[in-house]
């Protein structure tokens with residue numbers, strides 16, 4: 001009998017079936033070898049981790065402009081859909097499933113990281129005062145162009161197309177990235193969003209893009225296949241919101257009726273906000289908790305009915321068989337932080353599984 005009966009029990013989140021509640025958290029690894037296109041290394045990396053309840057992919061850009069980091073994959077072309085199909089098929093062959101994280105970086109990024117013609121767009125022309133990793137080291141970011149109101153429908157459509165592409169590529173669902181300083185979070189936050197139109201200013205206006213995007217994606221692929229990732233108070237990538245608790249209370253109030261598959265909440269103790277309590281207060285659907293959990297705490301939290309599932313990031317980098325290891329009480333491999341974003345298989349597909 002497992003010591004983790006709740007954590008290892010199956011679960012259904014909307015229309016997404018999880019073989020257990022040990023979710024692999026989305027993690028950018030900058031390992032793509034051909035521009036924007038997943039390849040054999042991604043097939044192997046995700047295949048190795050197929051025993052996760054469900055794997056949430058690394059952030060995937062819905063257009064060339066949406067890319068911010070180097071060697072990251074896209075999901076806007078037929079070639080990318082075909083390449084992702086190889087990845088999801090390898091995972092499915094081992095009984096696993098995947099969710100595609102749609103990540104538009106907005107003002108975060110560097111021209112060296114993007115395909116030619118990719119732009120920097122944001123709610124307002126306010127530079128992200130931080131540096132970003134590029135092939136030649138850390139570099140400052142450029143001032144973005146403020147999106148015109150008339151461009152918002154095509155921005156939303158780009159997300160809808162990416163979601164349709166994800167389903168065509170064999171993903172069980174999509175997760176909209178709503179934190180860590182990327183485009184959706186830039187719109188939510190008062191520091192980066194100083195627009196005068198219906199997408200900026202009041203809290204009702206700042207949450208509008210996220211609500212409209214989720215509504216459009218759900219309308220296209222079904223709300224039971226759509227999740228949202230949030231982390232109120234997260235300051236990453238120079239993100240600042242004057243009243244994050246108020247912003248997220250309004251956002252959750254508005255998305256509650258949509259019937260999303262799940263809400264994915266990073267608790268991030270350093271924000272000083274109890275993000276899980278905030279989410280529970282304003283969202284009645286299933287919540288996946290994240291950040292610095294170990295198996296014992298995840299088991300206890302799920303057993304107490306506080307979370308539907310828990311996602312694990314760093315443990316899955318170092319342990320392709322993380323689920324089997326926690327199930328049997330085996331020791332965990334240690335993560336090498338030097339190879340998080342380096343090219344090649346080292347630190348990516350060469351962490352050993354138990355025999």
Ligand SMILES: Cc1cc2nc3c(=O)[nH]c(=O)nc-3n(C[C@H](O)[C@H](O)[C@H](O)COP(=O)(O)O)c2cc1C
Pocket residue numbers: 025026027028029058059101103177180229266290291292293311312313314315340
């Ligand atoms: C190498 C690395 C890359 C990450 N990339 C993403 C990403 O693309 N999208 C995202 O939402 N979070 C990303 N994160 C955050 C993780 O999903 C997770 O929230 C974080 O690692 C905390 O969970 P943990 O304590 O289980 O590792 C990344 C984290 C790491 C370590």
